[in-house]
Amino acid sequence: MIDFHTHPLLVREMFERDPDLARIARDVFYIRNNPQPLETFLLELDVAGLERAVILPIDCSSSRGFRIYSNELIAELCGLSDRLIGFASVDPHSRAAGRELERAIRGLGLQGLKLSPSSQGFYPNDRELAYPVYEVASELGIPVLFHAGLSWEPGARMKYGQPIYLEDVAADFPDLRLVVAHFGWPWVLEAVALALKYPSVYIDTSCLYFDNPTDFLAFVMTRQIPLSVAERSLRNQIVFGSNYPRVEIKNMARAVRRLGLSDGCLDLIFRANAERLLGHAGRQEAAR
Amino acid sequence: MKIELKRLEIQTRRDQELVDVTPLVEEAIAASGVTRGLVNVLTMHTSSGIIVTEGLECLERDVLAHLERLAPEQGEYWHNRYLDIDGRLGFNASAHLRSILGGVSATFPIEDGRIVKGSRQRIYFAEYDGPLSRTCCVQILGE
Numbered sequence A: 001m002i003d004f005h006t007h008p009l010l011v012r013e014m015f016e017r018d019p020d021l022a023r024i025a026r027d028v029f030y031i032r033n034n035p036q037p038l039e040t041f042l043l044e045l046d047v048a049g050l051e052r053a054v055i056l057p058i059d060c061s062s063s064r065g066f067r068i069y070s071n072e073l074i075a076e077l078c079g080l081s082d083r084l085i086g087f088a089s090v091d092p093h094s095r096a097a098g099r100e101l102e103r104a105i106r107g108l109g110l111q112g113l114k115l116s117p118s119s120q121g122f123y124p125n126d127r128e129l130a131y132p133v134y135e136v137a138s139e140l141g142i143p144v145l146f147h148a149g150l151s152w153e154p155g156a157r158m159k160y161g162q163p164i165y166l167e168d169v170a171a172d173f174p175d176l177r178l179v180v181a182h183f184g185w186p187w188v189l190e191a192v193a194l195a196l197k198y199p200s201v202y203i204d205t206s207c208l209y210f211d212n213p214t215d216f217l218a219f220v221m222t223r224q225i226p227l228s229v230a231e232r233s234l235r236n237q238i239v240f241g242s243n244y245p246r247v248e249i250k251n252m253a254r255a256v257r258r259l260g261l262s263d264g265c266l267d268l269i270f271r272a273n274a275e276r277l278l279g280h281a282g283r284q285e286a287a288r
Numbered sequence B: 001m002k003i004e005l006k007r008l009e010i011q012t013r014r015d016q017e018l019v020d021v022t023p024l025v026e027e028a029i030a031a032s033g034v035t036r037g038l039v040n041v042l043t044m045h046t047s048s049g050i051i052v053t054e055g056l057e058c059l060e061r062d063v064l065a066h067l068e069r070l071a072p073e074q075g076e077y078w079h080n081r082y083l084d085i086d087g088r089l090g091f092n093a094s095a096h097l098r099s100i101l102g103g104v105s106a107t108f109p110i111e112d113g114r115i116v117k118g119s120r121q122r123i124y125f126a127e128y129d130g131p132l133s134r135t136c137c138v139q140i141l142g143e
Helices: A010-019 A020-027 A038-048 A071-079 A097-107 A131-140 A163-172 A188-197 A213-224 A225-233 A249-257 A263-278 A282-285 B021-031 B057-070 B092-102
Strands: A001-008 A052-055 A059-060 A067-068 A085-088 A112-115 A144-146 A178-180 A201-204 B002-011 B017-020 B036-043 B047-055 B105-111 B121-127 B133-142
Touching: A001 A038, A001 A249, A001 A263, A010 A071, A020 A067, A038 A052, A038 A249, A038 B002, A052 A071, A052 A178, A071 A097, A085 B057, A097 A131, A131 A163, A144 B133, A163 A178, A178 A188, A178 A213, A188 A201, A188 A213, A201 B092, A213 A249, A225 A263, A249 A263, A263 A282, B002 B021, B017 B036, B021 B036, B021 B121, B021 B133, B036 B047, B036 B121, B047 B057, B047 B092, B047 B105, B057 B092, B057 B121, B092 B121, B121 B133
Parallel strands: A001 A052, A052 A085, A112 A144, A144 A178, A178 A201
Antiparallel strands: A059 A067, B002 B133, B017 B121, B036 B105, B036 B133, B047 B121
8 A cells, every 4th residue: 555645844854864854845835844753654654554655856956946855865765664665856957857867766766756847847748848857767667746736835836737738748658657646636627538548647646725635535536527437447547645744644545535436446546556657566477 | 949841752653542641740750859849731732632531441542532523523614724824734623622622731739759649540642633743741840
């Protein structure tokens, strides 16, 4: 069982190693909660009934002069617990983005790429800026998780997060596994349309913009679209994500489990789809 | 008069739980050297509390279950909205309400260097929105 969308913005041990993290979490992301020991994060997973979590950095170093975790720091954090799956981030505005991605995956052992077009200020279908990065990701065979939809971050612009701009990427890189984060909310139908058309497009559940996790997710997955879309059409393309620490893992996990999906579909969302995205399922099969 | 303040860090491990902090309070009293006075135990968080009750696992469950009935997790709460001061939604109104209902502090006398309490009374740190690393203040006043 995997949480595919977390940000280690409150891990006290890492704040001690890089004091700038606390400032960025507070000033850029408006995360004002007190830092917590790594143990709290792992206990959050336990309480939610999950084993592992994907931890995501965001590199805006060329576009805006900051990054939330360097790739090295993500790798360092993964070294503290084998329950953490580290993703890399590179800033497409950097000419060295492709090389940095290759180094992060091959050298540091990170397992995927996080891009946040809204924070990083680029359209995902920008051939000049972004395509060289996708080419490297495609060669490396890693999944790419895109922030999509609304961003609370004051400096981010939502226009870059519209899922429709990912269609060119899905079409031009058919082997690249893409994850549209946050159900693309409010552009849920665009995200769903993409996933229906392209089997390489996944959607994560980490969306909460009003009310509470249970009510909001029920609104998105039973009223904006019928629940049958998740149960029948996209059962192999939805992954569980919480967006911790904006939402506690336990609350989002509970919200997904309350939707009324079958046990088989829940197993796909919480486990099998994430494993397939990460390439773990393939590796296990090859090892047998 | 001596005034001592000790901050206890408590790592809670569940969504909701009662953590018996009586030994920690007794240790703080002993360390203070105060033989006659008062001890006050206070949580520093608005989604947790301090509860005094008998030290039985069944009662611990009953306390939490009763507070859950009074302030259920799912409800029509005004707090369910985006809070820009926190960068996140406030959907834990039930935890805040349980904190108010159960109380956030407890005071006991100190006599001959020991806490004065009923033989069955235990002091619990009450977690309503865990797991979290929490801070609980123990202030000892006396001579």
